[in-house]
Every structure is written in structure tokens, then in C-alpha cells.
Amino acid sequence: MSQKAKSFFSFILIILLVLFLLGAWGYLLYKTQDVDRSAHYNLLTSISDLKRLTTKMSKDVLGLRLASENVYDELSNTQFGIEKKNQALHQFNFKVLYGLESPEAQQGLLAYQALLEKNSTLIEQFKTSNGIYSNSIVYLPVSIRELLSTRSIDKHKKGMQFRLVTNQFLAKTLEYSLESNTENKNRVLGSMEAIRNLAKQIKDEDVEFQVDIATSHAESILKYKSELDEILQAMPTLDTVKSLENLAIILTRLQENRLAIVDRYRQILVGFSALLLALLGFIGLRLRRSYSNLQQANETLEDKVEERTQALRSAFDRLKTSQAQLVQSEKMAALGQMVAGVAHEINTPLGYVKSNVELLQDLLEQTIPFVKGSANLTKMLTSEEIKEEALQQQIQSLTEQSDDFGEDGLLNDVEDIIKDMTFGLETIHELVLGLKDFSRMDQTTTGEVNLNECLDSTLLIAKNEIKHKVEINKEYGKIPNITCAPSQINQVFLNIIKNAAHAMDEKPDGTLGMVTLKTNQDDTGRFVKVEISDNGKGIPVELHKKIFDPFFTTKAVGQGTGLGLSISFKIIEEHKGNLQVSSVVGSGTTFTISLPV
Amino acid sequence: MSHTKAGLVFVDDEPRILRALTLLFKREYNVFSTENGNEALDYINKNKVHVLVSDQRMPIMQGVEVLAKAKQISPNTMRLLLTGYADLQAVIDSVNDCEIYRYVNKPWSNQQLKKNIAEAATISETLFGDTSQASSPNNQTEIQTVAIASSPKVQLKSAKNVPKPAIAKTKASILIAHADKSYFTLVKNAYGSTHGILQASTIDEVFQHLSSSNVGVLISNKKVGGEDMSFVLKSLKMDHPTLVSILLAQADDSKFLSSLINEAQIFKYISMPGDPAALKKAVGYAMQRHYTYSRNPLLAKSQQVEAPTELPSKSVSDKVLGYLRRLVKK
Numbered sequence: 001m002s003q004k005a006k007s008f009f010s011f012i013l014i015i016l017l018v019l020f021l022l023g024a025w026g027y028l029l030y031k032t033q034d035v036d037r038s039a040h041y042n043l044l045t046s047i048s049d050l051k052r053l054t055t056k057m058s059k060d061v062l063g064l065r066l067a068s069e070n071v072y073d074e075l076s077n078t079q080f081g082i083e084k085k086n087q088a089l090h091q092f093n094f095k096v097l098y099g100l101e102s103p104e105a106q107q108g109l110l111a112y113q114a115l116l117e118k119n120s121t122l123i124e125q126f127k128t129s130n131g132i133y134s135n136s137i138v139y140l141p142v143s144i145r146e147l148l149s150t151r152s153i154d155k156h157k158k159g160m161q162f163r164l165v166t167n168q169f170l171a172k173t174l175e176y177s178l179e180s181n182t183e184n185k186n187r188v189l190g191s192m193e194a195i196r197n198l199a200k201q202i203k204d205e206d207v208e209f210q211v212d213i214a215t216s217h218a219e220s221i222l223k224y225k226s227e228l229d230e231i232l233q234a235m236p237t238l239d240t241v242k243s244l245e246n247l248a249i250i251l252t253r254l255q256e257n258r259l260a261i262v263d264r265y266r267q268i269l270v271g272f273s274a275l276l277l278a279l280l281g282f283i284g285l286r287l288r289r290s291y292s293n294l295q296q297a298n299e300t301l302e303d304k305v306e307e308r309t310q311a312l313r314s315a316f317d318r319l320k321t322s323q324a325q326l327v328q329s330e331k332m333a334a335l336g337q338m339v340a341g342v343a344h345e346i347n348t349p350l351g352y353v354k355s356n357v358e359l360l361q362d363l364l365e366q367t368i369p370f371v372k373g374s375a376n377l378t379k380m381l382t383s384e385e386i387k388e389e390a391l392q393q394q395i396q397s398l399t400e401q402s403d404d405f406g407e408d409g410l411l412n413d414v415e416d417i418i419k420d421m422t423f424g425l426e427t428i429h430e431l432v433l434g435l436k437d438f439s440r441m442d443q444t445t446t447g448e449v450n451l452n453e454c455l456d457s458t459l460l461i462a463k464n465e466i467k468h469k470v471e472i473n474k475e476y477g478k479i480p481n482i483t484c485a486p487s488q489i490n491q492v493f494l495n496i497i498k499n500a501a502h503a504m505d506e507k508p509d510g511t512l513g514m515v516t517l518k519t520n521q522d523d524t525g526r527f528v529k530v531e532i533s534d535n536g537k538g539i540p541v542e543l544h545k546k547i548f549d550p551f552f553t554t555k556a557v558g559q560g561t562g563l564g565l566s567i568s569f570k571i572i573e574e575h576k577g578n579l580q581v582s583s584v585v586g587s588g589t590t591f592t593i594s595l596p597v
Numbered sequence: 598m599s600h601t602k603a604g605l606v607f608v609d610d611e612p613r614i615l616r617a618l619t620l621l622f623k624r625e626y627n628v629f630s631t632e633n634g635n636e637a638l639d640y641i642n643k644n645k646v647h648v649l650v651s652d653q654r655m656p657i658m659q660g661v662e663v664l665a666k667a668k669q670i671s672p673n674t675m676r677l678l679l680t681g682y683a684d685l686q687a688v689i690d691s692v693n694d695c696e697i698y699r700y701v702n703k704p705w706s707n708q709q710l711k712k713n714i715a716e717a718a719t720i721s722e723t724l725f726g727d728t729s730q731a732s733s734p735n736n737q738t739e740i741q742t743v744a745i746a747s748s749p750k751v752q753l754k755s756a757k758n759v760p761k762p763a764i765a766k767t768k769a770s771i772l773i774a775h776a777d778k779s780y781f782t783l784v785k786n787a788y789g790s791t792h793g794i795l796q797a798s799t800i801d802e803v804f805q806h807l808s809s810s811n812v813g814v815l816i817s818n819k820k821v822g823g824e825d826m827s828f829v830l831k832s833l834k835m836d837h838p839t840l841v842s843i844l845l846a847q848a849d850d851s852k853f854l855s856s857l858i859n860e861a862q863i864f865k866y867i868s869m870p871g872d873p874a875a876l877k878k879a880v881g882y883a884m885q886r887h888y889t890y891s892r893n894p895l896l897a898k899s900q901q902v903e904a905p906t907e908l909p910s911k912s913v914s915d916k917v918l919g920y921l922r923r924l925v926k927k
Contacts (some may be wrong), residue, residue: 340682344654347681351703352617357622358707413620420613468656 010054021276028269035262036097040255043092046085049249051241053082054119058237061123064130065228072127079123086116098254099261105254108247108309115240124438126231133224140217144170147210152202162198162207166214169195173218180225192218248251323550330563336493341464346431349424356424363414370401434460448481451489451595453529455517458493465499470534477520479528482595488571489595495564496532496591502555502587503536526597527577533590539583547581602627603718604646608663609679610655614703617783618650621707622714632914634658646674647721648714650701651704653687661687664695673724675717677701679710687919688851692858692866693879699903700855719860723895769887770795771880774803774821775845777869780876782815787877792884798887800824800913804920807833812840813887816882819846819853824913827853831905832917836924838897839890841883845871860905 060075089109095101144166153159153281169191176184192215199211377394380386434457459472466472504513518531539547546552548569553562572579576596583589605626607618615630622628629644631637641649649667653660664676678691681703691697698720699713770793773781778796785794795810797803799822802811806812815833817826830842841864844857848868855862864886865879890897908914 344682347703348614351681351705352611352613354704355617355621355707359617362707416616417620422615424613468654491662 009320024270025269025276027270028265031265031437032262032269035255035258037255039092039097040251043089043097043251044248046089047244047251050082050085050089051244053078054116054237054240054244057082057119057123058235061126061232061235064126064134065232069403075127076125079120082116084428086113094254098258100254102250102254105247105250108243108250112240112243112247115236115243117215118236119240122231122235122516126228126235129224129227129231132220134229136217136224140173140214140221141170143210143214143217147207149475150204150206150210152204152207156202156204157202158198162195162202165191165194169214173221177221177225180229185222188218188222192494209468234323268518314477326563334491334495334564338461339466342435342461345464346428349427353421353424353428356421359417360414363411366401370398371400373398380388431460433457441510445487446483446485448483449489450481450521451479451528452476454486454490455493455530458490458497459517461490462494462497462501465498466515468512470504470515471502473514473516475516475518477518479519479521480529482597484575485571485594489575492568492571492593493530493532496593499564500532500534500536500589500591503538521597522594527594528597530593530595531590532593533588535588538585538587539581539589540585541583542584544581548579603648603722604629604644605714605718606630606637606640606646606649608632608634608650608655608660609652610657611652614652621711626714626718632657634660634663637663638670641667641671641674645725646671647725648675648677648717650677650679650714653678653691654682659687661690661695664697666856668695668841673721675721677713677717679703679705685848685851685854688854688858689868691867692854692863696864697858699863700854700858720898720901723898725927766832768792768811769884769891770806771816771884772797772800772803772806772810772815774800774810774817774826775814776818776821780816780845780871783873783876784880788880788884797838800826800829800916803829805918807837808920808923813891814883815840815842816845816880817842819844824912827857827861828905828908828913829917830857830863831902832921834861834900834902836921838894838900839887841890843867843879843883845869845876856906859903862900862902 057075057078060078064072064075094105098105147153148163148166153162156162169188172184172187172191176188195211195215201207202208241412373394377391377398380391380394418578425510455474455476497517500515501513513536516531516533518529518533520529521527522529548565549562550566551562552566554561569579572593572595578592580592580594581589602755603626605622605628607615607628607630609615609618609630610632612632615632619628619630626648629640629646631640632655634651634655637649638649640646649664651660651663655663660678660680664678667674667676675698676695677699678695678697679701680687688700691700698717701710701713768791769783771788772795773784774797775781781794781796788794792813793810795806795812797806801819801822803815803821803826815830817830819826821829830844833840834842842861843865844854844863845867846869848866854866857866864883865886867876867879890900
């Protein structure tokens with residue numbers, strides 16, 4: 001993945017991360033939203049109202065028994081109130097309120113509902129029963145009064161008794177209505193019996209009728225009183241209240257849980273916020289630090305640049321110096337090589353000259369006594385007195401010596417010896433002349449010279465280097481003298497001739513390569529051309545420009561600095577001349593030097 | 598003289614040199630001269646040649662090559678290099694490949710050259726076994742050079758007549774006088790199991806070992822313990838002709854090397870740092886050569902050296918004198 005894509009990708013990643021963090025924070029914030037306490041409070045209030053109302057309801061019901069019709073309204077109100085509250089209760093959504101569906105709360109609610117239902121049903125029953133009962137309670141005394149107001153009772157002998165029993169009956173019934181236990185009930189039944197019996201004795205229609213009414217009232221009182229008591233007994237007021245309390249507890253617990261959860265989220269939010277803040281702080285710190293770094297770098301940049309430039313400058317200067325040194329040492333090396341070659345060249349003629357001198361010396365040592373002896377002999381022969389003995393001795397001695405001579409034949413060789421010595425000395429002379437010519441130390445630096453002569457003296461110097469490697473072919477033309485610095489031009493010639501010889505280093509068939517030196521004047525007459533050609537390995541076209549570059553060489557490391565041609569080029573350039581190369585690989589190379597006349 | 602003239606061959610590319618040399622020696626020797634190295638080798642193959650003198654820089658075949666081939670064809674022919682200029686490598690090769698007797702510069706002194714050639718001829722005659730003084734049956738020499746040529750000139754055919762040498766063949770030691778310990782380790786690993794390997798870090802130690810042990814091969818640097826070893830090498834050769842020395846030093850001075858050839862007859866020259874394999878081989882040959890000399894003292898004579906031309910520092914000469922005196926006392 002490319003650098004750009006990488007950075008883009010990581011940028012996207014960072015954006016996503018930030019969004020995620022923000023989202024998480026937002027989520028936590030949402031989760032810690034203030035729980036609606038008022039709703040819960042309202043709910044609890046409703047529940048406690050319901051509790052109150054439920055209790056009131058049972059009180060009302062009780063009141064019903066004891067009081068008059070007004071209480072029905074009260075009860076109805078209460079019931080209505082309960083109904084309303086109950087409906088309101090149902091409207092509360094637990095999930096919304098507490099954040100979760102609580103089956104427990106649902107159940108609690110249902111339980112309460114059931115109890116309420118039961119309560120209501122019983123109340124209805126109560127109301128019905130109570131109606132009848134109340135009615136009877138109210139009308140029993142009335143009917144008894146009516147009964148007792150019947151005239152026929154007074155007329156009867158048992159009228160007093162009847163009145164008594166009837167009042168007893170009323171009292172007993174009322175007693176029972178107040179305290180309904182079995183004893184009272186039996187007393188009432190007893191009374192009723194008594195009353196009935198008496199009524200039978202009286203045999204009055206009205207009385208009988210009233211007695212029926214009264215007894216039926218009393219019977220309904222008896223019946224419904226116990227029923228009412230049962231109902232009252234059965235009314236699960238306590239349980240209802242308890243269920244409400246239960247529900248309240250459950251709800252409270254839910255609320256607490258909810259609060260606890262929120263609290264926890266709050267804690268997490270605080271922690272998370274702290275973390276984000278820390279992160280922000282950290283990033284801010286880093287930014288600040290990198291900013292200050294940048295500032296610093298900016299400030300020191302200029303200094304650093306200046307430092308570097310200085311370093312570069314001094315390195316460049318050093319490089320130039322060493323380049324100059326290298327050029328100089330190349331010159332010295334070339335010179336050294338040349339001098340060694342020339343020294344060797346001189347040693348050879350010196351060798352045989354010296355040896356021959358010593359030979360001649362020996363010869364002379366022998367010759368002189370012989371010559372002297374011969375002179376002596378001649379003297380002896382031409383003297384007045386010829387002493388035979390001395391003469392014989394002399395002849396003997398001379399003969400011996402001449403024998404030595406004759407054997408040697410050294411005398412015969414003297415001619416050759418002298419010839420060789422002369423030649424040798426001449427060779428040495430030429431070499432020394434060549435050195436002088438080459439260096440031109442005995443002349444001013446610039447002079448008028450003929451390039452043919454320059455080539456010759458160069459060949460002499462190069463002889464040692466090239467004599468076993470190449471044949472020299474000279475094709476000198478008639479060229480005018482030119483003005484130049486001959487030592488420099490000779491340096492150029494030497495370099496190119498040496499290169500030509502080296503180009504033919506590896507000839508497989510053992511034949512010597514050929515170096516051709518051609519000189520002529522160009523067509524315009526303004527330049528003198530020197531062509532140095534060889535039939536060596538040639539130079540590929542792509543290198544034709546490069547060979548004049550400094551330090552460029554195709555030779556192995558250590559075999560030449562690669563400066564020869566670049567220096568040559570420079571020299572010719574300074575002479576306002578031209579140095580060109582043409583070459584075919586495998587065929588040969590020609591260097592053409594043109595110098596202005 | 599009663600015996601026939603010794604055979605002498607000159608090779609040089611300058612005919613005037615050949616003429617001068619021929620004139621100088623034709624009276625006393627059978628001289629053959631040529632500008633062509635091949636011709637010279639051919640002649641040596643067909644004739645008994647005692648001394649071969651060659652130039653180095655020649656077009657057809659370089660001198661070192663001529664001498665090396667001559668060594669193979671006719672090992673008893675003494676070889677001299679006579680040259681106006683020889684690069685360092687040529688000098689090294691002349692030692693290692695050609696085992697030249699003398700290295701002579703041009704221009705030469707007739708007297709000196711005559712002396713050298715006379716010496717060489719005598720030695721060669723001894724080697725060939727055709728001097729009138731031949732008395733010891735040991736004059737049939739065994740030359741244990743490497744790569745013996747199949748030429749009939751090789752004297753191995755007379756080996757059958759060689760009686761067993763009377764000298765017990767005690768194993769000689771190899772003495773290494775070199776600051777670089779790695780060479781000691783190298784030689785020890787290669788030859789430690791069969792020969793004693795000795796180490797010297799000063800010239801004193803060198804002499805101590807030489808007097809106490811039978812040293813056959815000496816490997817030395819130019820300087821040992823800061824003092825110049827060349828004088829020591831030269832003196833040693835005079836008194837211990839059977840000691841074969843190997844110079845293990847930096848290649849930088851052909852003059853120094855040529856003086857060691859002439860005055861110390863060093864056997865091999867190895868330029869530092871040196872190929873371990875080459876050093877091992879050189880030590881092997883040197884030890885072989887030492888045994889050859891021990892068995893054939895006359896052959897050792899072929900190791901004759903010239904008196905040193907350069908005088909050593911006082912301390913070195915004192916040490917050498919001291920050692921030689923002790924030797925004499927023994």
C-alpha cells in the first residue's frame with residue numbers, strides 16, 4: 001500500500017475512532033439521564049391513595065351497616081375514586097418508568113387487581129344484602145308498631161302478653177342485629193315462635209298480617225345479618241392493602257435498581273469522561289511538544305543549513321585538492337615510468353660498452369708487453385751485436401705470447417669490439433638527446449618545433465615501453481613548424497602511443513601490432529594533423545566521449561589512473577587545437593591531433 | 598686444464614651484449630649465445646650446459662620463464678639472471694620459480710661476472726659429477742625438485758649407484774622468526790606432528806635455537822625483534838649451508854631481495870600476507886631440500902654465497918659474531 005493510501009486509511013480510522021468514542025460517551029450520557037422520579041412518586045402516591053381508599057372503603061362498608069343511606073354516596077365516591085386511581089395505575093408503563101419489564105411488578109399489579117375485583121364483587125353483594133337488611137332493620141320497628149297499634153290486640157286477653165312478646169321480639173331482634181351470635185339468634189327464633197303462637201290465638205287478620213311482615217323482616221334480618229357478617233369477613237381489605245404495599249415495595253425496588261443502574265452508568269460516564277479528557281490532554285501535550293519541536297527545528301534550521309553548507313564546501317575544497325594531487329602524481333608516475341624505462345634502455349649499451357672496455361684493457365695488458373718485446377727484438381736484430389741467446393729468449397717469449405694471441409683471436413675481434421662500443425655510445429647519446437628533447441628543459445617552454453621531430457623523440461622515450469609490443473610505421477608528411485609547448489605536446493604523443501601499444505597487449509597469434517604515425521597539413525592549411533593509429537581492439541562507440549573524462553579507464557585497478565587522455569585533451573585544448581578519436585571495435589583506433597599553425 | 602670446457606649459454610635480446618659476453622668467455626668455455634629463449638632451451642636439452650645466463654626483458658620469452666624451464670630440463674645447470682631492469686615480481690619469480698644462483702645487474706663488472714660464472718661452473722660440474730676431484734660416492738646427486746622433467750639429462754638414473762648415506766636422518770626442526778604468530782600456528786598445524794616447530798621473537802632467540810636444535814628450515818621476516826635479519830641470513834648461509842631459508846616479508850624492495858639472493862641464497866620468497874597453502878608448500882619443499890643437502894654436502898655447496906656487501910648494525914654483527922664464535926668452540 002502506498003504511503004498516501006496508508007495515511008489516508010489511518011486518517012479514516014482516526015475519524016471512526018473519534019466518532020466511536022463520542023458515540024460511546026453520548027450513549028453513556030443518555031443512559032445517565034435523570035430518572036423520572038416524579039412519575040414513580042406519582043405512582044407510589046397513587047398506590048398509597050389506593051391503600052387509603054381501600055381502607056376507607058371497608059370503613060364505608062362497615063359504616064353502611066350501621067348508618068343510613070347517605071353512606072352509600074360516600075361508598076360510591078370512594079369506589080369511584082378507587083376506580084379512577086386504578087385506571088391511572090394501569091396507565092403507568094413500567095418499562096418506560098423503570099427501564100424494564102418487571103414480571104414481578106406485573107404480577108403484583110394483577111394480584112392487586114384480582115383482590116380489588118373480589119373486593120368489588122363482595123361490596124356489591126354487601127350492598128345488595130345490606131339494602132335488604134337495612135330495609136328490614138328500619139321497617140321492623142315500624143311494622144311492630146303497626147302491629148301493636150292493632151286494636152284487636154288490646155281486646156284480647158293475651159293482648160298484654162302479646163305486646164310483651166312482641167316487644168321482646170323486637171328487642172331480641174335488635175339485640176341480634178347488634179350482636180349476632182347463636183344465643184341471640186335462638187332467642188329471636190324463640191320469640192318469633194311465641195309471637196306466631198300468640199298471633200294464632202288472637203286470630204286477627206291484621207295481626208296475622210303484621211306478624212307476618214314483622215317476622216319476615218326479622219327473618220331477613222337474621223339471614224342477611226350473618227350474610228353481611230360473612231361478607232365483611234370475606235372482604236380481603238387487609239390483603240388488598242398488603243398487595244398494594246407489596247406492589248409499592250416492588251416498584252420501589254425497581255426504582256432503586258434503576259437508580260443504581262443509572263448511578264453505575266454515571267460512574268462509568270465520569271470515568272470515561274476522565275479518560276477522554278486525559279486522552280485529549282495527552283494529545284494536546286503531544287501537539288504542544290511537536291509544535292515546540294517544530295519551532296526549535298525552524299530556528300536551528302538556518303544554522304544547520306549553514307553548517308552543512310560549510311561542511312560541503314570544505315569537502316569540495318578537499319576533493320579539488322586531492323584531484324589536483326592526483327593529477328600531479330599521475331604526471332610524476334608517468335615521469336617515473338618513463339625515467340625507469342630510459343634508465344634501462346641506457347643500461348644495455350652501457351653493459352656491452354663497459355664489458356668491451358674491460359676486454360680491451362685485458363688485451364692491452366697483453367699487447368703492450370708484446371709490442372715492447374717486438375720492439376726489443378727489432379732492436380736486437382738491428383743492433384751491432386747480435387746476442388744469440390738473448391735473441392732466442394726474446395723470440396721464444398714473443399712466440400709464446402703470440403700463441404696466446406693467436407688462440408685468442410681477440411685481436412681479430414678488436415674491430416668488432418670498437419664498432420660495438422661506438423654504436424653503444426651513440427645509442428646512449430641518442431637516448432640522452434631524446435630525454436632532452438622530450439623535456440625541452442634547455443629551451444623556453446613555448447617554441448617553434450616540427451611535430452615530426454617531436455614524434456621521433458617521443459618514440460625514443462617510449463621505445464622501452466613499446467619495443468616488444470608493436471611495430472612502428474611512420475608516414476610523415478611535409479609539415480610546417482608550429483608554435484607550441486613541445487614538452488606538453490610530447491606528453492600527449494607519449495600518452496596516445498602508449499595507449500595504442502597497450503591496446504594491442506593481448507594479440508593471440510603472437511604477431512606484433514602496428515602503430516602508424518601519419519602527419520600532414522590539413523586542406524585549409526591552417527592546421528597540422530597528426531594521426532596515431534593502431535590495429536588493436538578498438539573502442540566501442542558509447543565510450544568515445546567517456547575516454548576523455550578524468551579517471552575513466554578500462555584498465556584494471558592499479559593499472560593507470562585514467563587521467564592520461566583527459567590531461568592530453570586539456571593540453572590540446574589550451575593550444576587551441578583539436579583531439580578526436582575514431583574507432584571500430586576489433587579493427588583499430590585512430591587519434592587525430594590538430595594543432596594550429 | 599685437463600677437463601673439457603664447461604658449457605655456457607647466454608640469452609639476451611641485444612646482439613651486442615651477446616657479442617661482448619661471448620668474447621669475454623669464449624676462451625675458457627663452450628659458449629652458445631642466442632636471442633631466442635626457445636633456442637637456448639633446445640640447446641640445453643641437447644648438450645651438457647653448466648651455466649645459463651639470461652636477460653629478463655626479452656620479446657620472445659621472458660628471462661624468468663627461460664630459467665624456470667631450464668631448471669626443469671637440466672636441474673644441474675646453474676642459473677644466473679643478468680638484467681638491466683627487472684620489476685619486483687620478476688625478481689621474486691626468479692627466486693621462487695628459478696632458484697637462481699646469482700642476480701647480476703647491467704652494466705656488470707667483467708671480473709665479477711667471470712668469478713660468478715667460474716664458481717657456478719665448478720658447482721655445476723660437481724653436480725654433474727664430472728670434476729676430477731670427485732671422490733665421494735655421494736657426488737651423484739639426487740635433486741628433489743618439484744615437477745621433474747622427463748629429460749634424460751636428469752640425474753636420477755644414477756640414483757641406483759648412490760650408497761645409503763652414513764648420516765642418520767634426524768628430523769630437523771623448523772624455526773619461525775616472525776612477529777605474526779599466525780604463521781607459527783599455520784606451520785605448527787601443518788608440520789607439528791612430524792617436525793619440531795620453534796619460535797623466535799628476537800635475534801638472540803634465533804641463535805639460541807640454532808645452537809641448541811637441528812634447524813633445517815628458517816622462516817624469517819626482514820626484521821626480527823626490531824633488528825635487521827638480512828645480515829644474519831647471509832652469515833648463516835656461509836656457516837650452515839644446509840640451512841634452507843624462506844623470507845616471509847612485505848614485497849617492496851627488489852634491491853634488498855637481489856642482495857638476499859646473492860648473499861643469502863634464500864630458497865623461497867613469500868610476500869605478506871601470503872597464501873597459507875603456498876607457505877605450507879614452500880616449507881615442505883624447503884624441508885625436502887634441507888634433507889637433500891644433508892645427504893649430499895656437495896650439493897649444499899651449490900648454495901655458495903657471496904660475502905655481504907652491506908655492513909649490518911653493530912648489535913646485529915655482535916650477535917652474529919658471538920654465535921659464530923660459539924659455533925667454532927663446539
